[in-house]
Amino acid sequence: MARQHALGFHSITDEVARELSVNGTVPDWLSGSLVRNGPGAFELGGRSVDHWFDGLAMLHRYTFDDGVTYRNRFLRTEAYAAARAGEFDGGFATGETTLRQRLKSFVLDDPYDNANVIAERVGERYLALTETPRWVAFDPETLETRGHVRYDGPEPSGRLACAHMNRDPATDQMVNFEVAFGPTSQYHVYAMSTPTERDHVGSVSVEEPAYMHSFALTPNYVVLTEFPFVVDPMAFLRPGKQGPFVDNFEWKPERGTRFLVLDRASGDLVAEPRTEPFFGFHHANAYEDGDELVLDLETVPDPSAIDSLYLDGLRSGDLDALGGRLERFRVDPASPAVDRTELYRGTALPTVSPARWCREHRYVYAQGTDLPVTEWPGSVVKIDAETGDTATFGDPDDHYSEPIFVPRPAGTREDDGVVLVVALDDAAERSDLLVLDGESLSELARARLPHAIPFDFHGRFFPELT
Template sequence: MDSKYHQDEKVGYNQYFVEKKDLKYLPPYLLDVPETREEVICTTTGTWPTWLAGQFIRVGIGRVVIPLSEDGSKPDAVLQHFFDGLNLLHKFRMEDGKVFYRSRYTAEGVVRRAKKEGRLTSIMTGLDANTPLYRAQDPCSALLGTNQSLYLEDGKYEPDEVNINVVPRRGIHLPQPQGTRGVDSPETEELLIGTDFNMLQVCDAKTLEPKRLLTHAVIDPELKGVGICAHPPKDRKRGQTFNYLINQETGVMYVFGLDIRAKPAALMWKTALPCAPCYIHSLAMTERYVIFIRNPIHMDVSDMSKGLQETWLYEPDVPTQFFVLEKDTGKHIATYSAPSFMFFHSVNAYDYVDADTGATNVHVDLCSYEGGYIPYREYSFSNVIDPARPFKDGTLVRYELASVDHALATISRPGRATVAAAIPGVPSELPRIAKSASMMPGYRYVYFTAGNGGMSPGTQVPIGRFGNGLKTVHGAFFGSLAKSDWLSGTYKRWQPGNGESCPCEPVFIGRPGATEEDDGVVLTIVINREGTQSILVALDGQTFEEIARADMPHVYALGPHGTFIEA
């Protein structure tokens, strides 16, 4: 192992190719798992609320070993990063206190193409999965790397030939190919799966079958480009979403607004930003404004043989910038700067009138990371097996943008973003709130994963077996969940017991008719002590204690995000 071992002293993570024979050292929720195409009823314990009616949709990695030939004549490709596993789409249907489950692979076309071409051409965040073939590769083909797949043409790929595995959400009315007709109610009949590049996958909401791939340029030719954040904020009252893209030819970065109530969805406005292109994973939004937060990270695509994680470059001594745009017009009205930090997930934002000044202020809540280090590089399988140090954690921070409606923060003279509040003492990532709390001043509660690499007492799930026992500081990928309260500045943790481990992103669903913000349930998934089966767990949103669970038919392959679609 020494010859292939590499530890980057500067960024503090281990990076080497994990061969197929060494995958046994990864936890089972990061390995290949089966699909369940036909719906099954889950065995439940506790009391599932009868009011909980709808579909809980999650995406996850389902396959990391990819065959490169039909007859096994070539060695398999082995994906090397948490983000790279081929997508498995999960659906839990809930009604009358019962839980039903089904799942489906949605990137089987990637496997078909790999077998046909003898090489995996999917976008890869980590090291090239084709490494076992490096001696047999055509040099020209090898030099093209994975980033060529960032530039995808509409109509070139079958519905399952691109691995899109980050965020599921409701369908919307989309333009249809000439001579075809879409479904009457895409909000209930279709799902959209998104990621951090300009591509959407449309899946059947009932069967989960992939139906179509398209870029935003299908909605409007003005939306041709790269970029796109995986979390476009959605204004449910207005029926609008907001996102960004980068013009490939000019390098100009834009924010745009979409009318998703229109049939089909339509571009409302597109506004150029006066800053260099960057990588961001989410935007923020208030009742009146869209806030684009420029991470001090850009992508260097000069060496096309790199995996995506190596193209992310931190910009030292560059402030983090907040660009405020009006929702109605797209007009860029103000810019703010803060000492350099990084973020991936925004939590919530709201605007309000300051009682002392009479001006409109904006609060933006984020999971903030200290600048200079890109945490997602830690999620390479080599660093999960052999961690160089404890995983980097974010902190829940509230940034204040003062007087956005006054000339005090002009575009040419940026204002200063200040820290108005924080929840110290608990790591925070994958944050979720009640839908009713979106853009609401004075909202209180945030649910989130409380740190990567936390201990899981009693678990038998293998992880970190290459470590020496001193630097192997974790017994699970995710350690626990937490619920924080902005009003009191406190938090409460929840950690699975009985040797269960790795609770995933918590999703809050409010009880119909609730008058309290946290009156509802929180859904998460854990793996059992032996690592042989996963369990859907419901927590009471107020007490943050377990009230019910449903057994899945197999292990849930870990994925970052999910959504609940009410019946």
């Protein structure tokens, strides 16, 4: 029988700042902060959201600097204020309002600001992000909210923004895309040195825009993996239709999945090969191998995963949507063929060393799950894409967040560093921050956190935040 998973989808309301007690030894070289983002509360003001993706954004900062400190804070957004007043009903998949109200709250005048997906640095500013182009700035020291940031310049922009920007290590710019809706809709790709200045890279016109949660960046190309989960933009904008935002998207497997390959220098769409239909949320990394583009991507057969992430199901142990496959796609812009290889089965939230972004990587770190999933991810897995070898770490009582690899600054091997992961211990009703060895995944240190942290989404390690 599936285990109950109410813990992990619970709400916390306390905001703390404290030093943590540590068992084991944190490597001397480890300095900086992991900032994680995700839902901190699902109930507030007497109402509850329906979907995991709609929990109220909470930032958690884990700092390594002569000891380990922790602090957490809700983003003080309009969504947060509305929730406290008992009025929260906006979001990704929560709510019964009309589509016009939905669009108004999600993508139109003042887009939905519950930025609970990830935190990124863009230029000198730190932003919490969701899938609208209305970002929420925060103070990286105190985690206090510092208002909204929106691009308001002459370059093309859209109503939906990808939450998973890609940093170009060569320029430190953030590359991203937005979706503009209309009789002909467009994906606009751009690069930013600061949140309010952008260079237009290129645009692709489409009849029916797809839901794409992330994309791939290489030194010379942007690749939008366009799953056949699409919306009719005019129906989307028509008044009177009912339902949450995501319910307006439709699975059309006959379209297949299309890789839109944009040349970053010219902005031209240089290839658009199609392969069989599949769906996915996260690209782990991408790189160029000769004339080929290599994309490692977490896939699931179709977007029924989204339906399975409603809280009722998750809390009662219906977790099957959480497990996917790590697959490698090879796209040659000169060929219509797409090569597809499974690297690992039973995984979620794949990441690579930030030192390998846009470059060839060998190792992928991810949550490990059984398929079909009967438990929240119960392990951390390291996948060697070259040999197929794996290493795992896991305690049967614990459930793990997305793992974040931090390279040792003087290291030469790709896996010379540590993996930071938050473990939730069901039985003890407590979370720990774990420091694992990047090569073996053995435990180096464990810091006890003051509360059990609900399952969150994504983190970034910022070496400059000490």
